[in-house]
Amino acid sequence: MIQLKALLLSTRAEYFRLELAEQLFKRGREIPLVGILAAVTCATLFQTSENKGALTIWVIAFIALYATSYLALFLPRRKPNANTYAVWTRNFIWAFASYGVMWGVFTFICLESLGFWQEVALFMILFAIVSVPMPVLAYCLPAAILHPILVLGSASVLLIQKSLEPGMNHETSLLVMLLVASVMSTYKQMIMAKSLVSSVDDRRRLSTSVSTIQKMKREKYQDTVTGMLNLEGMVCHMRKARLSGGTGYTLLSLKVDDLEQMYSTHTKSIVDRLVKVVARRIESPAGGALTVAHVGLGEYLILTPEQDAEAEEGTIGDLFQAFNHPYFSGTKQLYLTVSIGATSLCSDEHDESAVISKAVSAMREAAKDPGNSFARYDTSMSDRFNRWMGIRSQLQHAIKSNEFTVFLQPKVEIETGAVSSAEALIRWQSPTMGIVNPADFIPIAESTGDIMALGRWVLREAALLVQNPMLPDAFSIAVNVSVKQFADPKLIGLLEEIAQELKGTQRRIDLEITESALMLESVEVKMMLRDIERLGFGVALDDFGTGYSSLSYLTQLNADTVKLDKSFLDEIPVNTKHAAFVSSVILMAKTLGLKLVAEGVERKDQLDWLALNQCDAVQGYLFSRPLAFPDLLRWLECRTTQPEVIESQLLTVSPT
Known part of the structure; x- marks a missing residue:
């Protein structure tokens, strides 16, 4: 029993498969019916006065076994499926093992009471019983082995006993030859079972390969999301x-x-x-x-x-x-x-x-x-597109090769002329394309996802620069954060490192966030803003006024600063509508306790108007273009040693 269980376990993975179970169900349905006929016929042919009672019990029990196994295995509703094939195959093996045991018992009952030619006939019938189900049992190696062994087992024992008796005659020798032939047939049956299983595997692999090839052909030309062409x-x-x-x-x-x-x-x-x-x-x-x-x-x-x-x-x-x-x-x-x-x-x-x-x-x-x-x-678009593709193809290499530089544009306090902050602006000096405008490569970086790596690099550089001892003791650098960076899983970890580096100093990194990022109202954006606030970073609402709901966001965002977009300053003070809008924004920012910075200030009349309307700070070409860090240091030193520069640029009257 232990050996039988080990055999079933060792062959389960290879021979307990749905396709084999389906073949057994299809081809083995007649075997119980033929078995009933064979049992009745053999019991009738080999009945003697000595074995009549035993054969009667045997044939009744065998008919019941055949009928029960047929009902359990071969009714239409019993057909194996993906969920039941393993249990069905196990029951099939046990059924045929039981058939073998019953035919072995039949041999014990009859063989001693038969004459020589009846014994020959019995061996021929047993050989037929082993051979007839061969094509079916070939799909199940455990059954193919167990059934013949159990059918011929009793005959083998009896013949071994006879062969050990002194003076073995030619009749016994003939019976032994028949038994050997049956054993050889059993061995061939095992070979057939393996080859059939192998052929089933080959058909399955071929079917899978054809299906895979067809799928690859479809996927080659078909979009997986829409089902359209790709x-x-x-x-x-x-x-x-x-x-x-x-x-x-x-x-x-x-x-x-x-x-x-x-x-x-x-x-x-x-x-x-x-x-x-x-x-x-x-x-x-x-x-x-x-x-x-x-x-x-x-x-x-x-x-x-x-x-x-x-x-x-x-x-x-x-x-x-x-x-x-x-x-x-x-x-x-x-x-x-x-x-x-x-x-x-x-x-x-x-x-x-x-x-x-x-x-x-x-x-x-x-x-x-x-x-x-x-x-x-038109043809002019081709040149622009080639330029776009060139930038896109070189962008990742430029990030790895450190072809970028951080420039800083100072922010000037209108009332005092002090400079305690600057905005970090990235510049790309490409060895092959020359200076690449940020307006050209930033949108491409956002579309490809490279903005995440690029944004992290700018933050690291700004954190290093702001710690330079040659800057004023209380100095901050503002870094633009793209909406795509809110999806960067490494951003918060980097901000935590920077916050730890600046802890205990008066140096600070401010994050400038566009209004479009806030308008997304996603859970990720809100969680990121909470983390930024927790780490103590200053927050500025950048490009204010270019969105659709700017005023409402001032009350929702826990910001320190509002940056007024350059587009609203270009026509100030000439355009009275723009002037009225900016004036109302300044007033509301003051009411909410926010600092207001005007960017893109290029003319003295703009500065005068902003000072008159109590704007806090400005940045723009009127004071300085974006500067490399060494140039910024020299610029700051110049403003310290030459205060008349301040007087020439700022109002001398107190704002009202």
Whole structure:
């Protein structure tokens, strides 16, 4: 019994499988019925006066065993499935082991009372009983071994006894030969079982390989989120469209504005649902389109037949119209806008990738004025796009190679002329591209996620600079924090390190946060702001006035400073509306106990007006451009040793 259990355990992983159980169920249903007929026939043929009673009990018990096993194993509702195949196979093995035991008992009952030719007939019948179920038992090696051994076991014992008796005759020798033949047949049965199992494995592996190949083919051309074509699928369709001839085609590149930001403020499942909704909306008005593809991050390509200007305008208008109603994200309504670029695909254009690049260039040009904007490709866009791609390709290398420098633009207190803070501004001096404007590489860094590493680098550099002993004792450096950095899991750890370094000093790092980050109202942003407040960092609301709900955010954000955007100062004091707005903001900031800094001050009349209206501090070209750190130190020393510079720039009258 222990050996049998060990055999079952050792073979379970290999032979207890659904596909084998299904074959056993399909091919073995007749065996119990044939077994009943064989039991009745054998009991009738080999019945003698000596064994009549025992055979009667045997045949009744065997019929009951066959019937019970049939009901337990081979009724339609007993068919093995993924949940029951292991138990079913185990019961199948036990059933055939029981059959073998019963046929062994039959041999013990009959063999001693039979003549020689009856013994031969019995061995031939036993050989048939072993051989007939071979094709079925070949799918289950444990049963294939147990059944023949148990069937022939009794005969083997009896023949061994006879062979040990003195003067073994030729009749016994013949019976031994029959037994050996049966054993060899059993061995072949084991070989057959292994080969059948191996063939089942081969079929399964082949089926899996074919399925995998088909899946890989689908995935090669199909977007996994929307089920549409992906970029490679679009290239293939564009090639087919070109080869099929025709008058030409128009390729549209459509991008959902600001969708990248949602990946840092929403779960991936929410954004994926949004991407699917956008895909369905594009398909509806673009019903005449040959192909619509999703190429990632809310960007789509639409291949349409070439149209005249009026028809194309109608197609673009239909696409814009598709986004007029909101998308519902949980309990919130989200209105989407898109940017669309267009270019033509001529029959003599053999580079589909170049055509796609042109459409994308036009889309990016349109995205500079977000909010359902459209642009058609022209050659000047290609140069700008190549520049964009060049910056993107070199950005990561530039971060690793430390090609960036922190410049500082001082902030001047209007009333006293003191300089106790500065804003950190990053600069990139590329060995191949020269000086790269932050307005060019910062948006790219945000779109690629490199802004996280870049932002951490700026914070580390600012923390080192602010600790320089040549700066005034109480000095702070303000660092801009992008909305994408709120998704950086390393940011809080870095801020904790900086806070520990500056602990016990009058030096400080301030964080300038744009109003757009606050408007996201995500849990991550709120948690990050609480952590920043806990660590004692100063917080400034940057670009104030450019959002939609600026005044309300002043009461919600636990900020120290409000920075007034340059766009509101350019026309002050000439533009009375701007002047009235800025005046009201200054008054409210004073009421809330906030410090107000005006950035981008370039003219003396702006400074005079800000001083008259009690603005606290200014920064801008009127005082200083952004400076490298050694230049800032010299600039500060100059202001200390030459106070007449202050007098020439500031009001001499007290603000009212």
